[in-house]
Amino acid sequence: MRKLKLIWDFKGPTGQKTAEHHLIHLKEYIVNNKLDVTITGVETLNDMHSLAYLVVDESEMKPIRDALKPHRGQVYH
Known part of the structure; x- marks a missing residue:
């Protein structure tokens, strides 16, 4: 089964902190909805662009x- 990475982009000087905060809410959603999602995280692409993500089955x-x-x-590899 293909896995998909759902991504939320946050730009600007506070992008990394915003992405980290958004991840908290994504994890709350996973728990509250009893989802089988174990891959989540934050990636910093540069000092002005970070993202929060979770990976789900297609x-x-x-x-x-x-x-x-x-x-x-995007498709998760």
């Missing part, structure tokens, strides 16, 4: 995407 993506409205997604 079959489970649509309701999570519709509820959380990620900025973008």
